[in-house]
Amino acid sequence: MTSWQEKAKAKRESVLALIPEEWRIQNPPSIEEQVDVTGSYIHQFLTDREIDITETTADDIVKKTVSGQWSAVEVAKAFCHRAALAHQLLHCLHEIFFSAAIVDAEALDDYYAKHQKPIGPLHGLPISLKDQFHVKGVETHMGYVGWIGTFEGKTGTGKERNFESEMVRELRNSGAVLYCKTSVPHTLMSGETVNNIIGYTLNPKNRHLASGGSSGGEGALIGLRGSPVGFGTDIGGSIRIPAAFNGLYGIRPSTGRMPYEGMANSMDGQNSILSVVGPLATSVPSLRLVMKALLAQKPWLHDPLVNEIPWRYEQEREILELTGAIGDASKAGKLTFAVFRHDGLVKPMPPVRRAIDMVAKAMKDLGHEVIEWTPPPHSALLEIAMKTWVLDAGTDVRTAFGLSGEPMSKQVSVYESLEHQFSASEISALNVELRSLKKAYLDYWTNTSKITSTGRPVDAVIAPVAPFPAARRERYNYYGYTLFTNLLDYTSVVVPVTNVDKSVDKVDEPYDFISDTDKGVWESYDPEVYDGAHVSVQLVGRRLQEEKMLAIAEYVGKALGKEKA
Amino acid sequence: MTSWQEKAKAKRESVLALIPEEWRIQNPPSIEEQVDVTGSYIHQFLTDREIDITETTADDIVKKTVSGQWSAVEVAKAFCHRAALAHQLLHCLHEIFFSAAIVDAEALDDYYAKHQKPIGPLHGLPISLKDQFHVKGVETHMGYVGWIGTFEGKTGTGKERNFESEMVRELRNSGAVLYCKTSVPHTLMSGETVNNIIGYTLNPKNRHLASGGSSGGEGALIGLRGSPVGFGTDIGGSIRIPAAFNGLYGIRPSTGRMPYEGMANSMDGQNSILSVVGPLATSVPSLRLVMKALLAQKPWLHDPLVNEIPWRYEQEREILELTGAIGDASKAGKLTFAVFRHDGLVKPMPPVRRAIDMVAKAMKDLGHEVIEWTPPPHSALLEIAMKTWVLDAGTDVRTAFGLSGEPMSKQVSVYESLEHQFSASEISALNVELRSLKKAYLDYWTNTSKITSTGRPVDAVIAPVAPFPAARRERYNYYGYTLFTNLLDYTSVVVPVTNVDKSVDKVDEPYDFISDTDKGVWESYDPEVYDGAHVSVQLVGRRLQEEKMLAIAEYVGKALGKEKA
Known part of the structure; x- marks a missing residue:
């Protein structure tokens, strides 16, 4: 019997072994030696052409590939190379399948040569996938040593390395090139990405900080431009946290919008708060591109939980008209933003507060209305989440750990010692309470x-994603700012705003802390450690407002100079 | 302490006492004396004008009321009168509030007189509501003696007789006149409507038969034209069964389409299979009218579980074009229907099989394609439903019965002796299994x-609603034909087709019965008993295809001569 350590090591090394010799970084620097591995640091390993390709946004990449200006193979190779570098510096990949990607890219180029047209709207676009997606030829271990060599912990299913999630099929149909799967924390229930196979996924902008989680591999990889766009999942912030921590755009769609069918998950079948799948990328048009491409595949014909809601340009148009981007500019109206500064439970760090202010000011300066957001207390919502995560007393995740005997990381140790399984009556009561809070x-x-000058309800809420720009290692102690949107099933788009500036973002004087958590966040802020880190906000809309919220996010991004004008 | 019998009697009599003296039926006939109370029988109690009004469909009624041709008061009074008669003959009402309705109707007439326009699209339309809706001024006992004088079994909530469900607000906003609440079986989990307060709700066309359930009061009332349109709910067939048994149209929308917010329910918070709310009426345009009116109220701004999907004319238009109703008739295409004759578990009675054949033939004769429906076995789906109904081991419903000490009716006695509460892990496993069956x-x-000549997936499945045209008392022994659509969350519209003809619908020779249930259905069929009973089918569409399925149902209804051409 091989020990879990040996299995984990063998898996880790087998993935590293897939990186071509010429892409290996000899003697990679320690964190202290090289805190920030973005920009000029990573450029030293790349050709100018590779830099050009990998620093192009997904929406611009497809403009080149669907018109035949760039070959799918060249684009794929550039991203494979940069992803390989990212993994060596950040530990962000679970699976590498560069060879298969090149074969797929060649087929796309052949198709293009033959038909003089792209195979679909994502023709030749490399897309990275969180390690919950099943892809033929590789496995899905989701951070569990015991899942290595199995299909979701089971053997003899016939699906091992041989089954693809529904969205994978749709991405391939659209012309995407798949080439790697990215790291997650075991259990998926953490804002830091850590497991016993790949270790800890670092933040490329500041390797003292977390890349976020649970889609932390996506965040790190795209943050270092080893991928132009990738898919994560979000049940408590898992798309938005890594997007925010890495200066990216990311959207948490409402449930029923994007196909989750055939993906691995934790605590699958827990129906009180559903995990959703959505993209992270370096521009809003990139997010829109992949979502539109997927909806064009009519996922509702293949995933029973996807609503038959095609891409709704009307929602987008409303925002474009109101902001004067289209239509008669003189008739443009205004948007109403609400600012959520503090949830009354944990105070955001100075740079996060500054980012919120920057967005509010930018919108006000453009003539939009900005009001304060004072919703019903979030505490009751958050209590429901805390119960929902432990409905099965950790049975599902402990079973997964038990397969190998590996230990839980500190980040998810809540699952170590639970005993009470909720009963049907208790779960029903929880669901009724959640519904009443949603209603309120x-x-x-x-x-x-009744209070906006537009006569419409607030268009978007500007809110923190977390109390910190990014978490320090083992210090992710509060999820309230992302969780409330999962509980309410609201649409949320993360927008990068600025970077921590130690000369501006001074430590707050000690104050009357609301709780130990609040105090812990205050203690965790150190301008020296955080200097340079990305700072982001989320723009929250109501349920099923994906098109509208992307349009607003793009508008805000442009105003901040973070989006192409 | 009053006994439950006394409380039930007092409640029953208090409702009867609200019927004006001149509307009382002296010495109502026994069932044997008057099996069918529709048509000429009921007409003897009504004026010609009242008959004219009450036998007009909802869509035609509003044409008169929104144009000022009929006053809201006159229409309301006619339906109050006929509803009062219906209740005396069928036991179909839980609450009567005719006086409030007349006051509301007067206000509508005043509004019309003053503004010369209707207050909304349902101006002056009487609408009946299943006794799960909360309406100010009356209570909601849902068939439980212990709920009398309470708010959902609780006292001191401040909501007693003082709270309205969200849809009630929206109906009032649209101009509807509310005047009665209709009977349900206690627990809501039966296709027969029986409780210890009003007794057993009879089928007006054939009082030997059930009116259906759980929206059985709606079925009976609208069946006797004591209401033009009403709302029921459906978790296992509870809209479609009473619609079918009473020769009505009824739609089970998919979840998230119509607002359920603020309604009483059984086993509230059970999230594996959701109950939905939807209308029953005497024409498809009536169903469409009320659904469009509700969607125009933007229920998604007031019910957190309603999807932001306005009425989609595109879905309707597609069917209208394909059937040549609009557009260039020479370009009309065809529809593909699939026929579901037998689920392999319980054989439908001869008249039900004949109705299915009639619809299939009518569509074929009109040039449409008709193929056979041979889906994955329904048995696995039905097993999940059987588990879902008892997740809490009957705790919720037994608590309700326990409030008064009243006994359960035989129809719901399954809840008497359950012990095992499902755990969170067991519920999750059930949810995962259900999802996989949905996918298949x-x-x-x-x-x-791949097999239709249109190249589209099947447009509608023609299926039985139950193995019988209507159930005989205490013989509702099989729910499989309605349940599968609840499990799959598919849209389904019931269409009345024909009536049992004892000279045509002969008893089947005994055959090799599949099960005791199958045998029970065979034994239950007696052409003498069933002669004249309504026979209906359901047209099943995929999720969220309400507009499309209503268009198809109207088309089929017209072809059968059951809808205005």
Whole structure:
């Protein structure tokens, strides 16, 4: 019997072995030696052409590939190379399948040569996938040593290395090139990405900080431009946290919008708060591109939980008209933003507060209305989440750990010692309570139409993603700012705003801390450690407002100079 | 302490006492004396004008009321009168509030007189509501003696007789006149409507038969034209069964389409299979009218579980074009229907099989394609439903019965002796299994595009609603034909087709019965008893295809001569 350590090591080394010799970094620097591995540091390993390709946004890449200006193979190789570098510096990949990607890219180029047209709207676009997606030829271990060599912990299913998630099929149909799967924390229930196979995924901008989680591999990889766009999942912030920590755009769609069918998951079948799948990328048009491409595949014909809602340009148009981007500019109206500064439970760090202010000011300066967001208390919502994560007393995740005997990381140790399985009656009571809180929150939102100057309810809430720009290692102690949107099933788009500036973002004087968590966040802020880190906000909309919120996010991004004008 | 019998009697009599003296039926006939109370029987109690009004469909009623041709008061009074008669003959009402309705109707007439326009699209339309809706001024006992004088079994909530469900607000906003709440079986989990307060709700066309359930009061009331349109709910067939048994149209929308917010329910918070709310009426345009009116109220701003999907005319238009109703008739295409004759578990009675054949033939004769429906076995789906109904081991419903000490009716006695509460892990496993069955079914449906001549997946499945045209008392022994659509969350519209004809619908020779249930259905069929009973089918579409399925149902109804041409 091989020990879990040996299995983990063998897996880790087998993935590293897939990196071609010429892409290996000899004697990689320690964190202290090289805190920030973005920009000029990573450029030293790349050709100018590779830099050019990998620093192009997904929406611009497809403009080149669908018109035949760039070959799919060249694009794929450039991203494979940069992803390989990223993994060596950040530990962000679970699976590498560069060879298969090149074969797929060649087929796309052949198709293009033959037909003089792209195979689909994502023709030749490399896309990275969180290690919950099943892809033929590789496995899905989701951070569990015991899942190595199995299909979701089971053997003899016939699906091992031989089954693809529904979205994978749709991405391939659209012309995407798949080449790697990215790291996750075991259990998926952490804002830091750590497991016993790849270790800890670092933040490329500041390797003292977490890349976020649970889609932390996506965040790190795209943050270092080893991928132009990738898919993560979000049940408590897992798309938005890594997007925010790495200066990226990311969207948490509402449930029923994007196909989750056939993906691995933790605590699958827990129906009180559903995990959703969505993209992270370096521009809003990139997010829109992949979402539109997927909806064009009519996922509702293949995933029973996807609503038959095609891409709704009307939602987008409304925002474009209101902001004067299209239509008669003289008739443009305004948007109403609400600012959520503090949830009354944990105070955001100085740079996060500054980012919120920057967005609010930018919108005000452009003539939009900005009001304060004082919703029903979030505490009751958060209590429901805390219960929902442990409905099965950790049975599902402990079973996964038990397969190999590996230990849980500190980040998810809550699952170590639970005993009480919730009963059907208890779960029903929880669901009823959650519904009543949703109703109260929706009423609050709807009733803002009485105080806005537009006569509409608030268009978007500007809110922190976390109390910190990024978490320090083992210090991710509060999820409230992302969780509330999962509980409410609201649409949320993360927008990068600025970077920590130690000369501006001074430590707050000690204050009357609300709780130990609040104090812990305050203690965790150190301008020297955080200097340069990305700072982001989320723009929250109501349920199923993906098109509208992307349009607003793009507008805000442009105003901040973070999006192409 | 009053006994439950006394409380039930007092409640029953208090409702009867609200019927004006001049509307009382002296010495109502026994069932044997008057089996069918529709048509000429009920007409003897009504004026010609009242008959004219009450036998007009909802869509035609509003044409008169929104144009000022009929006053809201006159229409309301006519339906109050007929509803009062219906209740005396069928036991179909839980609450009567005719006086409030007349006051509301007067206010509508005043509004019309003053503004010369209707207050909304349902101006002056009487609408009946299943006794799960909360309406100010009356209570909601849902068939439980212990709920009398309470708010959902609780006292001191401040909501007693003082709270309205969200849809009630929206109906009032649209101009509807509310005047009665209709009977349900206690627990809501029965296709027969029986409780210890109003007794057993009879089928107006054939009082030997059930009116259906759980929206059985709606079925009976609208069946006797004591209401033009009403709302029921459906978790296992509870809208479609009473619609079918009473020769009505009824739609089970998919979850998230119509607002359920603020309604009473059984086993509230059970999230594996959700109950939905939807209308029953005497024409498809009536169903469409009320659904469009509700969606125009933007229920997604007030009910957190309603999807932001306005009425989609595109879905309707597609069917209208394909059937040549609009557009260039020479370019009209065809529809593909699939016929579901037998689920392999319980054989439908002869008249039900005849109705299915009639619809299939009518569509074929009109040039449409008709193929056979041979989906994945329904047995696995039905097993999940059987588990889902008892997740909490009957705790919720037994608590309700326990409030008064009243006994359960035989129809719901399954809840008497359950012990095992499902755990979170067990519920999760059930949810995962259900999702996999949904996926398999959807794949089957989607793949029919490979065998249809249209190249589209099947447009509608023609299926039985139950193995019988209507159940005989205490003989509702099989729910499989309605349940599968609840499990799959598919859209389904019931269409009345014909009536049992004892000279045509002969008893089947005994055969090799599949099960005791199958045998029980065979034994239950007696042409003498069933003669004249309504026979209906359901047209099943995929999720969220309400507009499309209503268009198809109207088309089929017209072809059968059951809808205005």
